[in-house]
Amino acid sequence: MxxxxxxxxxxxxxxxxxxxxxxxxxxxxxxxxxxxxxxxxxxxxxxxxxxxxxxxxxxxxxxxxxSGRFSQPLSELSGFSQDMRARGFTPGSHWLDRQHAMAGPDEAMALGVAPGTRITRLKRIRTADDEPMAIETAIVTARDLPDPSMVQDSLYAAFRARGLVAVRALQRLRAGLATQQEAQWLHLKPHAAILRIERRAFLADGRVLDVTYSTYRGDMYDFVVELTASSTTLS
Known part of the structure; x- marks a missing residue:
C-alpha cells in the first residue's frame, strides 16, 4: 500500500x-x-x-x-451505544416516546405478527457527548420487551438481560431531507441532508427481534461497506 x-x-x-x-x-x-x-x-x-x-x-x-464525521461499517451488527463507546464517546438518549401500543398493519407486517398484537414503541434522540446524532424509533413485541423502562441507553443490553441476542440484520438506506421537526431535534438547518435507515434484526430461530427506523445526520455519518470479488472474473 x-x-x-x-x-x-x-x-x-x-x-x-x-x-x-x-x-x-x-x-x-x-x-x-x-x-x-x-x-x-x-x-x-x-x-x-x-x-x-x-x-x-x-x-x-x-x-x-x-470534523467529527463517523465512518460506520455496514457489515457489523452493533448498537448505537456500543458503537459510540468504542469511539470514546458517551452515548445518551432524550426520550420522545416510550409506551405500549397495539401493532398497526405496517408494524405487524414488519415484525411478522398479527395486527393488534401488543408491542412496545421506543422513540428517542440518540446523542454522543450530549450532541444529537440520530432520531431512532424502535418497535418490539411486548413479549420480548414487556416493560419499556427496561431500556436505558442500550436496547440491545435490555435484550441481552432477557437472553435475547440478534444474530443477523437487514438494513435499507436512503437519502432524504430533514423535516422542520427533525432539523430542530438534530440541530440542523431545515431541509438539510439526512440518511434514513430501516433495520430489521433477527434471532437465531429466524424470528424478528426488533425493527428500528433511524434518521442520521448527513453531516456527521458515512456508512461504509466492504465488497469482495466472487470466484468468477469481474467484467
Whole structure:
C-alpha cells in the first residue's frame, strides 16, 4: 500500500476510534512528516484524502481540524451505544416516546405478527457527548420487551438481560431531507441532508427481534461497506 494511504488509514482509525475527536487539531504538515518519518508530499496526499472524505477540515491560517464525521461499517451488527463507546464517546438518549401500543398493519407486517398484537414503541434522540446524532424509533413485541423502562441507553443490553441476542440484520438506506421537526431535534438547518435507515434484526430461530427506523445526520455519518470479488472474473 502506498505510504500516503498507510498514513491516511492510520489517521482515519484514530478518528473513528475516538483517539482524535471533533475539533482536535491535526499537527502541521512539517510536524506530522517528522513524527511519522514520511515526506511532506506524502502527508499532503494523505490529508487531501481525509479532507475529500469529510473527516478533517482545513482552515486557512488556523490549521487542520477533525470534523467529527463517523465512518460506520455496514457489515457489523452493533448498537448505537456500543458503537459510540468504542469511539470514546458517551452515548445518551432524550426520550420522545416510550409506551405500549397495539401493532398497526405496517408494524405487524414488519415484525411478522398479527395486527393488534401488543408491542412496545421506543422513540428517542440518540446523542454522543450530549450532541444529537440520530432520531431512532424502535418497535418490539411486548413479549420480548414487556416493560419499556427496561431500556436505558442500550436496547440491545435490555435484550441481552432477557437472553435475547440478534444474530443477523437487514438494513435499507436512503437519502432524504430533514423535516422542520427533525432539523430542530438534530440541530440542523431545515431541509438539510439526512440518511434514513430501516433495520430489521433477527434471532437465531429466524424470528424478528426488533425493527428500528433511524434518521442520521448527513453531516456527521458515512456508512461504509466492504465488497469482495466472487470466484468468477469481474467484467
Amino acid at each position: 502506498p505510504l500516503y494511504l498507510q498514513l491516511e488509514a492510520r489517521l482515519r482509525h484514530m478518528i473513528d476510534s475516538g483517539q482524535l475527536r471533533r475539533g482536535d487539531v491535526i499537527p502541521a504538515e512539517r510536524e506530522l512528516a517528522s513524527m511519522t518519518g514520511v515526506s511532506r508530499v506524502t502527508v499532503r496526499k494523505a490529508m487531501g484524502k481525509l479532507v475529500q472524505d469529510g473527516l478533517v477540515i482545513q482552515k486557512t491560517g488556523a490549521g487542520t481540524f477533525v
